[in-house]
Amino acid sequence: MTVGDLSDAELCGLLRAQRFTLRIGPFLVRLRSVMSEVQAALALLYRAHEIDTEADGAHFVIRLDHPGLVRRFFRAQAQLTFDLRQPFIPLPASMAAPMLEAGLNWCIGNYAHQFLVIHSATLERGGRALLMPAPPGSGKSTLCAALVTRGWRLLSDEFALVDPTTGILVPVPRPIALKEGSIDVIARWAPDAVFGPSVVNNEDETVAYMQPPARSVRDSGLTCRAGWIVVPQYVAGADATTTPMTRARALMHLADNSFNYNFHGRVGFDRLVAIADQAPSVTLRYSRLDEGVDAVDRLAQTGAP
Amino acid sequence: MPPRPPRWHVADPSALLFQHWPGEDEHVVFNLRSGDLHLLNPAATAVLGRLAEAPASVDDLRASLNQIDASALDAVLESLDGLGLIGPLP
Amino acid sequence: MTPEARDGRGLDLLLAAVRSPQRLVAMSPPEWGALIPSAEEARLLPRLASDAQRMGLTSGLPDWTRGRLTSALVRGQEFERAVKWEIDRVHRALLPAGLRPVFLKGAAYIAAGLPCGVGRVVADVDILVPEAELPRAQVALQQHGWEFEPLEPYDERYYREWMHELPPMRNRDRGTMLDVHHRILPKTGRIHPPTERLLEEAREVSGISVLSPEHMVLHAAAHLFQDGEVAGALRDLVDLRDLLEQFGQDPAFESRLVAEAKVLGLGRPLFYAVRYARLAGCTIDFAGVGPWKPSAPLLAGMDHLVEQTLTRPDTTSGSLGAFALYTRSHWLKMPVSLLLRHVTRKATRNFWS
Numbered sequence: 136m137t138v139g140d141l142s143d144a145e146l147c148g149l150l151r152a153q154r155f156t157l158r159i160g161p162f163l164v165r166l167r168s169v170m171s172e173v174q175a176a177l178a179l180l181y182r183a184h185e186i187d188t189e190a191d192g193a194h195f196v197i198r199l200d201h202p203g204l205v206r207r208f209f210r211a212q213a214q215l216t217f218d219l220r221q222p223f224i225p226l227p228a229s230m231a232a233p234m235l236e237a238g239l240n241w242c243i244g245n246y247a248h249q250f251l252v253i254h255s256a257t258l259e260r261g262g263r264a265l266l267m268p269a270p271p272g273s274g275k276s277t278l279c280a281a282l283v284t285r286g287w288r289l290l291s292d293e294f295a296l297v298d299p300t301t302g303i304l305v306p307v308p309r310p311i312a313l314k315e316g317s318i319d320v321i322a323r324w325a326p327d328a329v330f331g332p333s334v335v336n337n338e339d340e341t342v343a344y345m346q347p348p349a350r351s352v353r354d355s356g357l358t359c360r361a362g363w364i365v366v367p368q369y370v371a372g373a374d375a376t377t378t379p380m381t382r383a384r385a386l387m388h389l390a391d392n393s394f395n396y397n398f399h400g401r402v403g404f405d406r407l408v409a410i411a412d413q414a415p416s417v418t419l420r421y422s423r424l425d426e427g428v429d430a431v432d433r434l435a436q437t438g439a440p
Numbered sequence: 441m442p443p444r445p446p447r448w449h450v451a452d453p454s455a456l457l458f459q460h461w462p463g464e465d466e467h468v469v470f471n472l473r474s475g476d477l478h479l480l481n482p483a484a485t486a487v488l489g490r491l492a493e494a495p496a497s498v499d500d501l502r503a504s505l506n507q508i509d510a511s512a513l514d515a516v517l518e519s520l521d522g523l524g525l526i527g528p529l530p
Numbered sequence: 531m532t533p534e535a536r537d538g539r540g541l542d543l544l545l546a547a548v549r550s551p552q553r554l555v556a557m558s559p560p561e562w563g564a565l566i567p568s569a570e571e572a573r574l575l576p577r578l579a580s581d582a583q584r585m586g587l588t589s590g591l592p593d594w595t596r597g598r599l600t601s602a603l604v605r606g607q608e609f610e611r612a613v614k615w616e617i618d619r620v621h622r623a624l625l626p627a628g629l630r631p632v633f634l635k636g637a638a639y640i641a642a643g644l645p646c647g648v649g650r651v652v653a654d655v656d657i658l659v660p661e662a663e664l665p666r667a668q669v670a671l672q673q674h675g676w677e678f679e680p681l682e683p684y685d686e687r688y689y690r691e692w693m694h695e696l697p698p699m700r701n702r703d704r705g706t707m708l709d710v711h712h713r714i715l716p717k718t719g720r721i722h723p724p725t726e727r728l729l730e731e732a733r734e735v736s737g738i739s740v741l742s743p744e745h746m747v748l749h750a751a752a753h754l755f756q757d758g759e760v761a762g763a764l765r766d767l768v769d770l771r772d773l774l775e776q777f778g779q780d781p782a783f784e785s786r787l788v789a790e791a792k793v794l795g796l797g798r799p800l801f802y803a804v805r806y807a808r809l810a811g812c813t814i815d816f817a818g819v820g821p822w823k824p825s826a827p828l829l830a831g832m833d834h835l836v837e838q839t840l841t842r843p844d845t846t847s848g849s850l851g852a853f854a855l856y857t858r859s860h861w862l863k864m865p866v867s868l869l870l871r872h873v874t875r876k877a878t879r880n881f882w883s
Contacts, residue, residue: 161597162594162597163594191559191560192560192562192563192592192594192595193563193594194594194598218566218570218571219537219540219567219568219570219571220571246598246601247597248600248601248602248604248605249596249601249604381461381464381465381466382461382464383459383460383461383464383466383467383468384466386459386468386477387477395604395608397470397475397476397477398475398605398607398608399604400607401457401472404457404470404477408459412461451618473611473614473615473618474615475608475611475615524615524619524622530625530626
């Protein structure tokens with residue numbers, strides 16, 4: 136059963152009773168909320184995700200509610216509780232969706248060390264994964280959103296999860312976060328794409344989430360190995376050019392974008408070496424989205440190992 | 441400035457994992473004890489590799505790695521020490 | 531179930547698991563669901579995860595439980611590596627300057643391979659040096675990348691002029707905290723155990739100097755029960771339980787412990803430590819502390835205080851350091867300003883912890 140199979144009343148009831156448990160890739164996430172903004176975000180952005188009605192627990196138990204009675208009605212706010220912690224200060228209720236996504240990033244970034252976690256957009260085509268390891272602000276989410284609407288399967292716009300024992304990549308598909316101009320760019324690029332409402336965040340930026348393709352969510356049990364590494368560099372006005380990277384530099388880049396490979400000692404290092412070894416790496420300078428997408432597509436056709 | 445130590449060593453060579461791809465200039469070394477990953481140029485690779493085999497004084501290193509000039513060697517030693525890859529032998 | 535109710539139940543389960551790890555064997559999924567957040571909050575999850583692994587439990591658990599425990603185990607391994615490396619770096623700075631610091635608390639437990647070092651969540655490293663060596667230690671540490679945290683003038687004076695202590699130091703490269711002590715209890719307290727005695731009895735274990743077993747116990751007891759208050763959390767009591775259980779295997783330990791308590795003037799804190807370690811499941815009885823038993827009203831008061839403090843959620847620290855929070859906020863696409871909780875460490879709170 137998916138979120139989309141629930142009626143509004145059913146979804147609302149499950150959320151209030153803390154019996155709403157979502158499967159997001161390898162994780163079970165139990166959510167509790169009385170907020171209509173949360174219900175709406177889940178109904179739209181997690182429409183294709185499975186809910187587990189038999190779950191006897193969850194990896195992450197998250198509550199997203201008003202911090203108090205006053206802040207329910209007057210300048211309504213949202214506060215996120217994970218386990219017994221409240222990692223963020225309260226935010227305006229309109230920011231419930233970004234708060235939930237940031238909360239999930241927090242959980243995966245800090246409480247999922249059973250995986251090697253690399254900050255990377257991760258996509259799949261032809262059974263091999265494309266990794267785009269890069270810090271926030273590099274344009275990887277925009278490129279990622281464009282690619283998934285052109286036939287690439289989404290594993291994640293944020294994380295590459297590597298199983299330390301096998302080295303395989305585990306999908307964790309979630310809504311794709313877009314900011315400012317990228318929202319319009321992708322809306323024009325993919326007129327059929329479904330977006331949540333645009334919200335202005337604490338730093339005066341407009342953010343919106345794109346619903347992940349249903350097929351990507353449905354196939355979130357299909358794992359794969361790394362095939363290519365592309366480090367995107369958005370440079371205004373630049374023609375799309377790809378420049379090969381040495382494997383040593385690719386290894387450094389993967390490590391720079393992973394907070395926890397070194398928690399796994401020798402095994403973590405070996406896994407990153409294997410990825411750098413298996414997947415040829417390039418940097419991609421681009422400005423126009425169609426050129427960026429074409430460059431990645433060409434790479435996948437010619438450079439496949 | 442503390443006096444230059446007489447000999448340098450790698451405290452635990454088994455904690456250094458080296459990685460190199462044929463045809464590439466740079467070596468990568470992972471220090472299990474510090475959890476840090478380092479990209480090394482040829483000079484640093486040579487010095488670290490030598491010290492991982494056995495302790496050596498600066499003079500020993502100058503003699504056996506004569507492709508590296510003296511001031512570069514000093515800089516490499518200071519750098520490797522700062523990163524915790526080598527240390528002075530008491 | 532509300533988070534508060536889960537918390538209460540979770541704490542009960544945590545206390546039970548702490549008293550007897552065997553309790554983990556029969557734990558149901560809903561019980562794990564309550565236990566995990568409470569254990570995490572009490573900085574005991576990596577330790578419990580290690581217990582579960584040792585007892586061969588993990589393969590039979592639900593996937594989500596196994597996932598959280600494995601994650602905690604990995605984190606515990608990383609804390610161990612980080613502390614051992616920190617010890618190495620402190621030695622790199624101080625040994626060539628002719629200084630040999632004695633490591634205290636978590637760093638000592640981990641380096642010495644003690645049970646309370648397993649899966650330990652460590653926020654910073656504490657060392658003890660003779661007062662006369664403080665200036666040289668400071669200089670050597672500064673030469674190797676340690677800096678004083680910026681402090682309000684009031685706090686600066688508090689440390690240097692009133693307490694005659696070095697303020698906490700942070701390493702520029704790793705962001706790790708180091709506290710350099712020359713006495714183990716505050717100058718303003720009533721008891722002043724002589725540092726010379728502690729240093730005399732210090733010994734080498736696995737290449738580092740640590741306090742003697744008796745002094746380790748007394749140091750931990752002095753901190754948890756200083757000045758008739760309870761200054762700590764459940765984790766601190768577990769430490770005492772582990773230390774007493776471990777060292778108490780030696781039949782000669784009790785008499786040495788009692789003798790040192792007399793010398794250092796720490797008999798009363800030791801009495802409390804022994805009494806409440808029993809609460810935490812210590813199976814060894816140290817009858818020798820009997821003479822330090824307080825009056826009935828005082829004892830009842832302390833019983834109550836301990837029950838209140840140690841069975842409540844641990845609010846003394848977050849398990850992610852300020853530095854880690856700062857760097858991670860960037861990745862979360864949330865500005866640092868939003869990560870209010872525990873971002874700044876109150877220097878005075880953590881000074882004697």
